[in-house]
Amino acid sequence: MTSLTTKYIEIQGVEQTFKTKKGAFCALKSINLTVAKGEFVALIGHSGCGKSTLLNLIAGLTTPTQGSLICANREIAGPGPERAVVFQNHSLLPWLTCFENVYLAVERVFSATESKAQLKARTDAVLSMVGLTAAAQKRPGEISGGMKQRVGIARALSMEPKVLLLDEPFGALDALTRAKLQDELLGIVHKTQSTVVMVTHDVEEAVLLSDRIVMMTNGPSATIGEILGIDLPRPRNRVELAESTQYLGYRKAVIDFLYTRQAHVEKLSA
Ligand SMILES: Nc1ncnc2c1ncn2[C@@H]1O[C@H](COP(=O)(O)OP(=O)(O)OP(=O)(O)O)[C@@H](O)[C@H]1O
Ligand SMILES: [Mg+2]
Secondary structure (H helix, E strand, C coil): CCCCCCEEEEEEEEEEEEEECCEEEEEEEEEEEEEECCCEEEEECCCCCCHHHHHHHHHCCCCCCEEEEEECCEECCCCCCCEEEECCCCCCCCCCCHHHHHHHHHHHHHCCCCCHHHHHHHHHHHHHHCCCHHHCCCCHHHCCHHHHHHHHHHHHHHCCCCEEEEECCCCCCCHHHHHHHHHHHHHHHHHHCCEEEEEECCHHHHHHHCCEEEEECCCCCECEEEEEECCCCCCCCHHHHCCCHHHHHHHHHHHHHHHHHCCCHHHHHC
16 A cells, blocks of 8 residues: 555544424434545545535535535635535536536637647547447437446546545446446556545445445434555456455455444434
């Protein structure tokens, strides 16, 4: 593992309460987390525990009820091109083609310094990377859920962001595409040295990709239950890891947390 010492994202004493018809609902409480530059952090926890809520706060799409969030020594006061988000529900513009959805992001970040031909080349390259060249001229309504998710991933990667915020980006994909894109993501992150915060439900995915796995307790008032450092050398090979006792140990630690110590999620939220 590389030495990760520089604080990049700092989350201090964050609480998020929502106003609902039944009164105030405390989704997150006492969240403290520091992410180093170039670090890959996975957020894992049961459905409804507040993973998307936390990611939205880092994205600057919402503001916390209490506490502060800092990125690169500046208070996170809103969204910015240095923090690209891949949303859980892909959120593409339905009247634009796949190409146009990505081009819009590329244009926003690079149009001041690059020609139209360069912007187009960037868009083509990133669409090709996620295997969508043939679908470039289709609109979101004409492609599958997994393909929509890939457009969202392409859009985020195209911005070459310092921070990538991914909300279950591979959730809708079949196992083979998922594995291919996980490997692509590792390659890109290695090349760009991006800092990544990724929400996932998938234990194997979390262990394969992360430097640390942040495990959240069940809500209401969810918080960070435990943080597991994943000290596996990189580059990581999924086939070799499948037999590594160290890998299996990490996997078991996360499964224990989720299904033994944070079990009965339905009963709690019923
Ligand atoms: N705008 C909102 N108003 C009221 N309650 C909300 C709002 N957003 C989220 N919540 C509640 O906060 C809790 C956390 O929601 P969140 O979407 O962050 O969960 P999650 O961990 O991302 O779940 P999943 O894995 O299913 O995506 C849930 O109980 C949810 O109902
Ligand atoms: Mg979510």
